[in-house]
Amino acid sequence: MKLFSLGARLALCASMVREGAALADVGTDHAYLPVWLAKQGAVRKAVASDVRPGPLERAKENIEKFGVGDLVEARLSDGLDAVRPEEADDVVLAGMGGELITEIIGRAAWLKDAEKRLILQPMTREEDLRRSLVRQGFSVLREQAVLEGRRVYTVMLCVYGRPAQPRNDLFPYIGLLSGDSAAGRAYLRREKKRLGNRAQGLRAEGDEAGAAKLLGFCGEIEALLQTEEK
Numbered sequence: 625m626k627l628f629s630l631g632a633r634l635a636l637c638a639s640m641v642r643e644g645a646a647l648a649d650v651g652t653d654h655a656y657l658p659v660w661l662a663k664q665g666a667v668r669k670a671v672a673s674d675v676r677p678g679p680l681e682r683a684k685e686n687i688e689k690f691g692v693g694d695l696v697e698a699r700l701s702d703g704l705d706a707v708r709p710e711e712a713d714d715v716v717l718a719g720m721g722g723e724l725i726t727e728i729i730g731r732a733a734w735l736k737d738a739e740k741r742l743i744l745q746p747m748t749r750e751e752d753l754r755r756s757l758v759r760q761g762f763s764v765l766r767e768q769a770v771l772e773g774r775r776v777y778t779v780m781l782c783v784y785g786r787p788a789q790p791r792n793d794l795f796p797y798i799g800l801l802s803g804d805s806a807a808g809r810a811y812l813r814r815e816k817k818r819l820g821n822r823a824q825g826l827r828a829e830g831d832e833a834g835a836a837k838l839l840g841f842c843g844e845i846e847a848l849l850q851t852e853e854k
């Protein structure tokens with residue numbers, strides 16, 4: 625069976641999984657990510673978990689179709705509730721909302737271990753997710769944006785503890801992203817627009833100080849874009 629290619633978003637997530645890791649792909653749906661990594665011989669073993677039986681059936685079908693049943697196990701689990709710490713060095717949470725990702729991380733205390741890695745690809749609420757990661761003591765080691773179709777996504781590689789996150793006011797909005805790639809610039813432009821809209825809303829409510837603060841961040845993002853575009 626010829627192996628499929630991963631889309632750019634999942635390929636970026638896959639590139640952050642450590643060679644030879646035990647992987648948990650939470651909210652796996654079709655299990656493309658663990659199946660693809662197992663076929664490359666890039667993971668030692670993997671749990672492909674999902675909270676819903678329908679997606680889990682799709683995962684099982686693909687695991688069987690691509691002959692990786694000895695390496696990848698499909699498992700019904702709400703978040704990491706049915707995954708044991710020793711089963712995962714690297715945990716991928718991709719294609720889910722930032723709030724859900726935050727909740728799943730918050731429920732799995734064993735992730736607070738400097739040996740574990742989290743690879744996070746939120747579809748929404750990145751700002752809240754970054755704030756919550758910092759609050760819970762996680763650091764973003766690496767972050768990269770990726771374009772797929774008409775959308776831009778961010779993928780964060782996180783670890784508990786080290787190194788201390790820079791206390792940068794822009795961090796909740798753009799994380800570690802910069803304008804050094806087309807995807808990074810697209811993300812920065814999107815965030816600037818979102819903050820601009822929020823500033824307008826605050827101004828309409830009479831919160832001039834709040835609006836000015838957000839417009840200040842918009843200005844800083846614009847300056848980053850200008851620097852990279854020179």
Ligand SMILES: C[S@@+](CC[C@H](N)C(=O)[O-])C[C@H]1O[C@@H](n2cnc3c(N)ncnc32)[C@H](O)[C@@H]1O
Pocket residue numbers: 634650651652653654673674675676679701702703704717718719720724
């Ligand atoms: C949009 S799919 C993402 C699939 C894949 N991870 C990707 O990025 O392409 C989201 C999946 O998360 C699953 N999901 C939602 N809430 C979950 C939870 N609490 N625990 C585990 N899986 C969950 C859904 O059933 C769905 O299959």
